[in-house]
Amino acid sequence: MRASVQEAVAALPTPFKEAVNKIVSAPEFDATISAQDFAALLEETGLSDAEARVALLPVAAAYSVAPISKFYVGAIARGESGRLYLGANMEYEGVQLNQSVHAEQSAISHAWLKGETRLTDITINYSPCGHCRQFMNELSGAELLQVQLPEREAKLLHSYLPEAFGPSDLGVDQPLLAPVNHGLAAKEDDELIKAAVQATNRSHAPYTRNLSGVAVRDTKGNVFTGMYAENAAFNPSLPPLQVALNLMNLANAPLTDIQEVVLVETANANNSHLQDTQAMLEALNPDIPLGYLAI
Numbered sequence: 366m367r368a369s370v371q372e373a374v375a376a377l378p379t380p381f382k383e384a385v386n387k388i389v390s391a392p393e394f395d396a397t398i399s400a401q402d403f404a405a406l407l408e409e410t411g412l413s414d415a416e417a418r419v420a421l422l423p424v425a426a427a428y429s430v431a432p433i434s435k436f437y438v439g440a441i442a443r444g445e446s447g448r449l450y451l452g453a454n455m456e457y458e459g460v461q462l463n464q465s466v467h468a469e470q471s472a473i474s475h476a477w478l479k480g481e482t483r484l485t486d487i488t489i490n491y492s493p494c495g496h497c498r499q500f501m502n503e504l505s506g507a508e509l510l511q512v513q514l515p516e517r518e519a520k521l522l523h524s525y526l527p528e529a530f531g532p533s534d535l536g537v538d539q540p541l542l543a544p545v546n547h548g549l550a551a552k553e554d555d556e557l558i559k560a561a562v563q564a565t566n567r568s569h570a571p572y573t574r575n576l577s578g579v580a581v582r583d584t585k586g587n588v589f590t591g592m593y594a595e596n597a598a599f600n601p602s603l604p605p606l607q608v609a610l611n612l613m614n615l616a617n618a619p620l621t622d623i624q625e626v627v628l629v630e631t632a633n634a635n636n637s638h639l640q641d642t643q644a645m646l647e648a649l650n651p652d653i654p655l656g657y658l659a660i
Contacts (some may be wrong), residue, residue: 400447444481459648496524
């Protein structure tokens, strides 16, 4: 178990601490909690659904990487499957602040990578900023998404974002998380390239059509992928590398273990992730090789 997660669990009140420890100390724990395990936790502790999710926020925030702000935010997104997905903010020194990943983006992209196509609610330990409210408005079922904060009643996202501007205003009827396969293919047999192409085929880029994805291999041979999550307001868009780095962080894979990265994106698109990806990798480790394929 990650040391920061151990510390967060140890600080929880009894008997909640014992119930949570059973979940997070399991060998298969992957920063998610199944609907069955969560139901068992509720029964064991006597907490309500909302009370338990709020009480779990310190565990989610334990994944935070915030060397700049020292402000540690946790989020828990629940998919239609009932599974809970932890997330936390990530900041990177040496690059622009817009390379940061907000906790809501972290939990949502975590759920997306693991196959969820719709979320029912998200729990956050601080009120969502405007950036995140707009990011969440891109989601499938955004109009029904419940936002839960500590010591408050749950509210619909659109209570926090009245008169929302979103995909439908730009004629887009396929929201973020909707299942998609763009059908791109590459001739190369390299497994890392294939993984990046698969991620690209899941990307959400209805405004620029710059379909893009990355694959990251670490020193242990693990491969982590990420796909572009574009937003109707443009600036809250989440680049593919950040999605992959977020997954590495939640899987307890040190970013210092990155061995190789491949970026795949649409050829002749009107924008590109190449320069930002290069800048991020340069900040992490100048020796990380970056493969690039435009298809």
